[in-house]
Amino acid sequence: MLTSSINNTTRLQLAPLKIPTRLLLGPGPSNAHPAVLQAMNTPPVGHLDPAFLGLMDEIQTLLRYVWQTENPLTIAVSGTGTAAMEATIANVTEPGDVVLVGVNGYFGNRLVDMAGRYGADVRTITKPWGQVFALDELRTALETHRPAILALVNAETSTGARQPLEGVGDLCREFDCLLLVDTVTSLGGVPLFLDEWKVDLAYSCSQKGLGCPPGASPFTMSPRAVEKMQQRRTKVANWYLDMTLLSKYWGQERTYHHTAPINLYYALREALRLIAEEGIENCWMRHQKNVEYLWEGLEDLGLTMHVEREFRLPTLTTVCIPEGLDGKVIARQVLMEHNIEIGGGLGELAGKVWRVGLMGFNSRPESVDRLLEALRQVLAK
Numbered sequence: 001m002l003t004s005s006i007n008n009t010t011r012l013q014l015a016p017l018k019i020p021t022r023l024l025l026g027p028g029p030s031n032a033h034p035a036v037l038q039a040m041n042t043p044p045v046g047h048l049d050p051a052f053l054g055l056m057d058e059i060q061t062l063l064r065y066v067w068q069t070e071n072p073l074t075i076a077v078s079g080t081g082t083a084a085m086e087a088t089i090a091n092v093t094e095p096g097d098v099v100l101v102g103v104n105g106y107f108g109n110r111l112v113d114m115a116g117r118y119g120a121d122v123r124t125i126t127k128p129w130g131q132v133f134a135l136d137e138l139r140t141a142l143e144t145h146r147p148a149i150l151a152l153v154n155a156e157t158s159t160g161a162r163q164p165l166e167g168v169g170d171l172c173r174e175f176d177c178l179l180l181v182d183t184v185t186s187l188g189g190v191p192l193f194l195d196e197w198k199v200d201l202a203y204s205c206s207q208k209g210l211g212c213p214p215g216a217s218p219f220t221m222s223p224r225a226v227e228k229m230q231q232r233r234t235k236v237a238n239w240y241l242d243m244t245l246l247s248k249y250w251g252q253e254r255t256y257h258h259t260a261p262i263n264l265y266y267a268l269r270e271a272l273r274l275i276a277e278e279g280i281e282n283c284w285m286r287h288q289k290n291v292e293y294l295w296e297g298l299e300d301l302g303l304t305m306h307v308e309r310e311f312r313l314p315t316l317t318t319v320c321i322p323e324g325l326d327g328k329v330i331a332r333q334v335l336m337e338h339n340i341e342i343g344g345g346l347g348e349l350a351g352k353v354w355r356v357g358l359m360g361f362n363s364r365p366e367s368v369d370r371l372l373e374a375l376r377q378v379l380a381k
């Protein structure tokens with residue numbers, strides 16, 4: 001025993017950190033903008049320092065802008081997109097609540113699992129991976145299940161499909177239910193009008209369309225959703241993500257809740273500032289233009305896309321792996337020989353597609369050119 005404890009105290013010698021510089025064109029993370037990385041290097045202040053509290057206010061204002069919402073309760077959760085996802089479910093779900101989830105990919109299933117863990121009576125409406133729900137299908141499902149919450153994934157990263165949201169909020173109001181939307185792969189890259197579309201709860205991440213490292217995740221709740229939270233019979237079953245507590249840190253009271261990851265918030269603020277400077281509409285248009293350039297180039301290489309053009313995401317494209325090719329081997333060669341990351345398929349689409357992300361800072365013609373050239377060389381072999 002003594003020997004082993006002595007061994008544990010000997011010094012460990014490791015070389016200083018050395019990580020290759022990659023072009024991250026997978027499903028995320030994507031490369032952060034250099035100015036964002038620079039902002040992240042700013043020395044931290046205390047999490048209750050007036051300078052930091054001012055920055056939190058700015059993050060709230062900027063998040064409302066990129067999401068096109070006036071929701072007072074709009075914050076960044078300290079954690080990745082999954083934490084913000086769990087925050088939406090945890091705050092409005094009470095045991096027995098009927099939660100209807102649209103499942104047309106991997107992340108719909110994650111919502112199902114999560115809602116079940118908070119005691120919801122979870123129902124699902126399903127579609128093959130790569131397809132989306134039409135309004136009349138959602139209406140029928142709402143009539144059948146009469147849920148308290150309808151949850152949809154706006155940008156299904158596992159399939160590359162964009163779930164249209166126009167009209168869904170009105171439907172939800174008609175059936176007196178809340179609309180919860182995953183915008184992890186859409187925020188910053190896909191047009192979103194949360195208030196106009198009557199979305200009640202939404203969450204996202206920092207590492208995709210916002211062009212920031214992962215770890216500080218946008219979250220918003222409409223006054224309707226806040227009302228449901230305030231009328232809870234039970235406490236929110238997750239202390240860390242409880243908005244009745246967190247809103248006191250982000251709101252007037254400034255009550256200590258947790259030690260915010262200060263530098264990540266510096267980065268998020270810079271990432272959002274850059275988007276505001278570009279203009280959110282210009283940012284959406286840039287994503288659309290560059291993805292169309294990518295699709296054209298992929299088609300020239302003889303490749304086809306998994307999703308019908310009308311519903312393809314501008315941020316994430318699923319490319320069918322041609323018969324007889326091992327997609328993993330190709331992706332590995334693209335990574336090791338060209339320093340470019342692309343993703344493989346998830347779940348049902350494993351081995352069938354590559355997932356190519358063009359998000360945030362990476363949505364540029366140069367990224368497309370580099371990837372097309374790498375694919376051309378690797379496929380030629």
Ligand SMILES: Cc1ncc(COP(=O)(O)O)c(C=O)c1O
Pocket residue numbers: 027028080081082083085107153155156157158182184185205214
């Ligand atoms: C649609 C969607 N939802 C949720 C998540 C979870 O986010 P994170 O990996 O940041 O926790 C992801 C991650 O890729 C996603 O694509």
